[in-house]
Structures are given as C-alpha cells and as structure tokens.
Amino acid sequence: MALDVGMFEGHRVNRAAAERRCATLTTRRSVKKAHQAAWLVNAVRCVDLTTLAGDDTEGRVKRLCAKARKPLASHIEAGLGLSAGELTVGAVCVYPTMVPHAVKALEGSNIPVASVATGFPAGLMPLHLRLEEIRWAVAQGAAEIDIVINRELALTRNWQGLHDEIAAMREACGDAHMKAILATGELETLNNVYSASMVAMQAGADFIKTSTGKESVNATLPVSLTMLRALRDYGMATGHRIGFKPAGGMKQAKEALAWQILMKEELGRDWLNPDLFRFGASSMLGDIERQLEHYVTGRYADSSRHALA
Known part of the structure; x- marks a missing residue:
C-alpha cells in the first residue's frame, strides 16, 4: 500500500509501561511438565535454524540441514510420541552464497531455505546492488529473503524513502517471502520501532523481524511488544496478517x-504457527532438546550431546 503516515505519526510508546508488561509474562503463570514439553515442541516448529558466520562452509551447512530435518534425537521423539520425521524446524537461514548448498541438502523435505540479503548486516550498499543480491539469492532457490532496512532513513524519519526502498525489495523478491529486519537495537526509541514496523508492513513485508543478531542489543521483549502492537494495529486497519520474527x-x-506466551496473549493462537511466527536462533534449539530429554528421561544430558552442526 502507499505510505500512510497517519497510521503511526503521533503514536507514542510508553517504555516504562511496556517494560512492566513484559516483566510479568513468565511470573503470572507456570508452564510445567507435559504442557511445557508441548510448548517447547511447538517452538522447534518455529525455529529458523541459522548460521551466519564468516567461516561458513558447505560442510557446516549440510550438518545444519541434517539437524533441521531431525531436530530431536530418536529416543526423545519416541518419548514424546512423535513419529520419525514428523517434527522439523521452520526454515534454514544462511548467507546467499550458502543457499545452493542448503537447497541441495534439504531436497525432498518441506523445509524452506531463507537467505539474508541487501548487504546484511549493515545494509549500507547502493540500492541497485542490494536488489541484485535479492534476485541472485532467489534464483539460487531461496524461498524466503531476510532484508535489512536502511537505519539512516528511519533515524532521520525519512519514511517515504524507507517505504520506497522496502517496496523495491519486495518487488525483487518475487514469489519469495520477505522478512524486514528493523535492527531495533539501532533505532534508539520505541517510537521509531513502531513507526518503522508500520512502514515495513505498508511497503509489503510478509514478516517484520527485530534484529540481525549482530547488533549490541538484539531481540528484547519490550521491543517485541511494540512490534506486536504495530502488527495488531495494522491488521485491524487493513485486514492483513503479517508475521513476526524475534532474532539474536x-x-x-x-x-x-x-x-x-507474548505471541498468544497479544495476537492469539494463530501466531504460534510457523507461517506467522519464527525464532531466529540456533543455540536455543540445543537447550530445547536438552529440556525435552529431561522431560522424557528425568535426566539432564551434557550440552555436547545436542550439537547443532
């Protein structure tokens, strides 16, 4: 849709109230035993299993994809009543040059390959090069593209410029889903987070995402709450449902x-499915597997038993 600043200009976010709201999320209820195991299994479904390191290799990507296909050990699957191959992660996220390796390793599965693009993580490349990187990653088989916004445009409140850039990226993605990374740790205020969320959605983002994972401050609950309120307001105004991805x-x-818990309370049960919610994480999957093994066996395994790649 065209830029509509009326949907966010003048909106003010109360940081203290957001922090108080988030501080009580896990203290007002207790999720234990079978219920906790069910929530953790659902979390696995929503993980974008990620490797974004400078020393990534084809071998590392292959091992990560093997983990994506089978995120839990066989005895844990059996203890949870899951059949072999029933549970997979939501996607595998890699750099553009690693996309062909991931596509090949995931052949025959329903796991999509996501690629970061647009000069990740800073995004400070000429626009035509950022768009070409998107097109190249899609041509290599990426089904999802995680783009980074130009933070200067958000910090200077050049909302038209930001909208136009994101809209051009959306067009370059073609049939691939686009996740817009706001890099919220660099946006300075929650007001800017709310506004940038709205601009990204108006410009055609299928998901809005908190962070690249490379900032000094990444995903936090108050920032996520602010983005979810923007999602809710946008949905009420337009009737369109946009996904959310905390990362880092x-x-x-x-x-x-x-x-x-935050997703369910703010947006409802539908946002606990991978088509509308993803975690940008890798090491978290190892701890989830460790907790599920404790549920099944009554014992905690050493973390080395749950390596990712």
Missing part, C-alpha cells in the same frame, strides 16, 4: 516460552 541473543528454552 536467544539461547535458552525458557526464552522460547516467554516469546510464545
């Missing part, structure tokens, strides 16, 4: 519970 710094299973 999430390492423990209890964090997966907190974000799912």
Whole structure:
C-alpha cells in the first residue's frame, strides 16, 4: 500500500509501561511438565535454524540441514510420541552464497531455505546492488529473503524513502517471502520501532523481524511488544496478517516460552504457527532438546550431546 503516515505519526510508546508488561509474562503463570514439553515442541516448529558466520562452509551447512530435518534425537521423539520425521524446524537461514548448498541438502523435505540479503548486516550498499543480491539469492532457490532496512532513513524519519526502498525489495523478491529486519537495537526509541514496523508492513513485508543478531542489543521483549502492537494495529486497519520474527541473543528454552506466551496473549493462537511466527536462533534449539530429554528421561544430558552442526 502507499505510505500512510497517519497510521503511526503521533503514536507514542510508553517504555516504562511496556517494560512492566513484559516483566510479568513468565511470573503470572507456570508452564510445567507435559504442557511445557508441548510448548517447547511447538517452538522447534518455529525455529529458523541459522548460521551466519564468516567461516561458513558447505560442510557446516549440510550438518545444519541434517539437524533441521531431525531436530530431536530418536529416543526423545519416541518419548514424546512423535513419529520419525514428523517434527522439523521452520526454515534454514544462511548467507546467499550458502543457499545452493542448503537447497541441495534439504531436497525432498518441506523445509524452506531463507537467505539474508541487501548487504546484511549493515545494509549500507547502493540500492541497485542490494536488489541484485535479492534476485541472485532467489534464483539460487531461496524461498524466503531476510532484508535489512536502511537505519539512516528511519533515524532521520525519512519514511517515504524507507517505504520506497522496502517496496523495491519486495518487488525483487518475487514469489519469495520477505522478512524486514528493523535492527531495533539501532533505532534508539520505541517510537521509531513502531513507526518503522508500520512502514515495513505498508511497503509489503510478509514478516517484520527485530534484529540481525549482530547488533549490541538484539531481540528484547519490550521491543517485541511494540512490534506486536504495530502488527495488531495494522491488521485491524487493513485486514492483513503479517508475521513476526524475534532474532539474536536467544539461547535458552525458557526464552522460547516467554516469546510464545507474548505471541498468544497479544495476537492469539494463530501466531504460534510457523507461517506467522519464527525464532531466529540456533543455540536455543540445543537447550530445547536438552529440556525435552529431561522431560522424557528425568535426566539432564551434557550440552555436547545436542550439537547443532
């Protein structure tokens, strides 16, 4: 849709109230035993299993894809009553040059390959090069593209410029889904987070995503709450449902519970499915598997038993 600043200009976010709301998420209820196991299994379904390191290789990507196909050990699957191959992660996320390796390794599965693009993580490349990177990744088989916004345009409140860039990226994605990374740790205020969320959705983003994972501050619950309120307001105004992806710094299973509780309370049960919710994480999957093994066996395994790649 065309830019409509009336949907966000003048909107003010109360940071103290957002922090108070998020501080009570996991203290007002207790998710234990079978219920906790069910929530953790659902979290696995929503993980974008990610490797975005400078020393990524074909071998590492292949091992990560093997984990994506079978995220839990066989005895844990059996203990949970899951059949072999029933549970997979939501997607595998890699750099553009690793896309062909991931596509080949995931052949025959229904797991999509996501690729970061547009000069990730800074995004400070000429626009025509960012668009060409999107097209190249899609041509290599990426079904989802995680783009990064130009933070200068958000910080200077050049909303038209930001809208036009994201809309051009959406067009370059073609049939691939586009996740817009806001890099919220660099947007300075929650007001900017709300506004940038609205602009990204108006420009055609299928998901809005908190972080690249490379900022000093990544996904936090108050930032996520602000983005979810923008999602809700946008949905009420347009009738369109947009997905959400927190990313960066999430390492423990209890964090997966907190974000799912937030999603269910703010947006409802539909946003606990991978078509509308993803975690950008890798090490968190290892802790989820460790917690599920404890549920099944009554014992905690050493983390080395749950390596990702």
